[in-house]
Amino acid sequence: MPKCTIDGREVEFQAGENIVNIAKRVGVDVPVFCYHPGLSVVAQCRMCLVEVEKMPKLQTACSTPATDGMVVRTTSDSVKKARASTMEFLLVNHPLDCPVCDKSGECDLQDNSFAHGSAYMRSTEERRTFVDVDMGPVIQKNMNRCIHCTRCIRFGDEVAGVREMVAIQRGNMTDITTIDGLPLSTQYAGNYADICPTGALTLKDFRFKKRAWFLKKTPSVCGGCSKGCATEVHHENGSIYRTLPRVSPGVNKYWLCDEGRFLFNHAQEEDRVREVWTKTSSEATWAEEIQKFRSTLAQAGSVVFAVGSDLTLEEMKAIQVFVSQHAPSAVLGHFGTPGILTSSEDGPEDSILRMKSKTANLMGAEKLGFKPLQKASFDVAIVFTAGRAVLPELQAKHKIGVGLFITKEAERFDVVLPSLSMFEKDGTIVNHAGIEQRLRRVVPPRGHCKSISEVLMLLANTGKKQGVA
Amino acid sequence: MLIKRKAPWWNVFYLIEVISGLLITMKHFLFKKTATLQFPEERREYSDRYRGLHYIKTVNNVENCTACMLCPTVCPAECIHIVAEERADKEKYPARFEIDLLRCCFCGMCEEACPKDAIKLSNIYEMAQVERIVLEKDVLLDQRGGK
Known part of the structure; x- marks a missing residue:
């Protein structure tokens, strides 16, 4: 098996594997936004830049397949500087409304900013703002928080099988929206909220119900159909607040349908018979x-x-x-x-x-x-x-x-x-x-x-x- | 073992002790400021950092609080209970905000954690009650201190 070195640790890999996954195996965390193991690779967030020996520039770890004898450094000064500047660029237009946002506590942007960004901001310009379209009964959109990772667009295209989310406009004013502003039609819409690395797409059902860090997580199995998707039920104090998919390569991979996601509401209905x-x-x-x-x-x-x-x-x-x-x-x-x-x-x-x-x-x-x-x-x-x-x-x-x-x-x-x-x-x-x-x-x-x-x-x-x- | 010490003969009269004691009393009575306060009429001045009864700061009659739940998270006594909701003029606001005063230990961590400068501890220290008190949101919105 070919071997490569990541931060001084030698690791075996299978041909074609990318650096992010290999690094994860040896406990090196490469920060990512646009990369998702269940979706195609686009390498556009530039957060996963790493130094590869004998390559003149920093490489994106998500789109670079490892080769035999490759030497990767993820903690060198140039990598740290690249990450810090990527974070700064991403936050130029981010509203930083974490107290209001439902994603805070489990937000990739928050975590990566904390780990790799600066606590100070140089930009004084006004941030872009959008008027949000209604995305249907499952998803609440807040375009101001979006960092244009396009995970949602790729999810709809590659997994849900409906090309319903698109990016319109250019550059700074890129707006991720549905085609013609129609509400989402897929029965897998809840996954948009799961894969979104920021609070741009959140669940309407979970909106303002509970902060993520209060929730206790119990692995479970969805009882919605005979597929038996692996789920993680988030609950506190005897009430269930939401169900998320659990990674299960053989059954549901990373996804869960909306019916299974909101199944817990039936068990918690007000008029459920609880006495004889x-x-x-x-x-x-x-x-x-x-x-x-x-x-x-x-x-x-x-x-x-x-x-x-x-x-x-x-x-x-x-x-x-x-x-x-x-x-x-x-x-x-x-x-x-x-x-x-x-x-x-x-x-x-x-x-x-x-x-x-x-x-x-x-x-x-x-x-x-x-x-x-x-x-x-x-x-x-x-x-x-x-x-x-x-x-x-x-x-x-x-x-x-x-x-x-x-x-x-x-x-x-x-x-x-x-x-x-x-x-x-x-x-x-x-x-x-x-x-x-x-x-x-x-x-x-x-x-x-x-x-x-x-x-x-x-x-x-x-x-x-x-x-x- | 008890040791009997022989005292000088003039100690029998205690006269020196009586006079010096009386002098101390008279010194305090005549020349020093009294240490006590006539409480309801007179009040002690506290520093601005004093941590007393809570309130939620409002700006233009809108509460600063966005129900981010950082104060219940940091509260060591778990005495803050918030229910968040949405309304037309504010994306997220506390529909209910309760502080159980009996549980509160006035550590001031809620004030420190608050990112919106909303929860404040005022200078008010008179909180004796005849029954359990839970501060509701309408009580908390009363602007008690100029902080």
Whole structure:
């Protein structure tokens, strides 16, 4: 393998690798703005300039492929000077409104300015200002903060597959905008905010909600479809504020669709059922309802257990075991997305990430031997869901729901026992390609929600211990 | 062991001690300034750097604060709670700004961290209350000190 030297450290690399990536491997941080590992290289921000031996001028580390025996210096005086002057140029037109900006705390411009720039500014000229166009429901634009890295333009072009962002005007007055000022049409618009190295494109949903440095980060997996994108959920004090994509080369690379990004809002909705809910009484308790549930199960003639394919493997297995031991005659079936009953019917919805099956664990349900739910009429129907699976039309005299429901959905049931959302439990889900991924509890559930395994345990516990909730 | 020291015979009268003590008393009574203040009527002058009751500085009746959350970040007592919102004349402003005075330790770090010169500690030091007090935004907007 060829070798090169970066800041005195010898490192092996594969042919074609650029200096930024190689340097990262040996712990040398080359500051970048326009370079993004998931996008093409343009080398226009000039922040990553490094000194390469035997080359007359400084080279951009992002666009220079390493060669055998190359000697790179990233901390020499000329490099430091180049970085400082690049930073100064970038800040000539930057409004420095960090107290207002949502990006501050996780802003590349802020970090690099702190590390490589000067605390003083020589320019006294007035800064350029823009009137911002509306970018649709996801993205808030503030052109004053833009440093023209064109990451967003390249993202739309190369990843999202829509050429909707363009740079108009020239030089100082370059305006990054949508074609004809139309709102963004892509279903991956949230990524524009992620890749923007400044606060020029930020999420409307997250606007002014929380400062980045307060948020705790828990790695998780998106439950929005059978793709199983790796996500990082940002939360504080039991509330989720946003979801960001986590780098996962085999699944979602660096990206996440908007549906998955804003999925957490469903679990935090105001009218989510968080206490035991019944059609008849408003003062139902867990103890009573479990008791009634148990006698209903014992008396009923035909019972169906409808299992949402958004549950985790562990929960599905628990239901399977419960049915085999306590209701062996009951029918067991999974439901999820209308029209997508088996994994063979599942497939990509577009050429990027989104899948047709809108539940995360369809593959897992099949692995455990669940069959799609057949339409028939029953005495009692018990529906388990984590809030993502579309509720099936069930013909039953008595309907019990266990899972995440909003009040409107709950009205279709006789009894609703509140359970956990995707963000409130541990478990395993299997994506469309058969990759098992681990879900971690991000926030504790509010109210009196119980996990499905706890509900089943209470149901199975017939005699001695009656202490419930 | 207790050692008995023999005192001179004139100590029996304590006369010298009584007279010198009385002289000290009279010196303070007649010639020195009194150390105490008649509090509500008279007040002690404090330096401008004194850290008392908080307020948010306003310019033309618009608060300087942009809800950047640096003061709750730096606050060691975690007594500042801010909810940021947007309004027509200001991109970001604190819709709610609360200071829990009982938790506040008057360290002045919020004042130091503030990039907008908004949160200030005034010279007011009379904060005794009969109940818990949380300073709300409308109270904080009262311009208490000329800082």
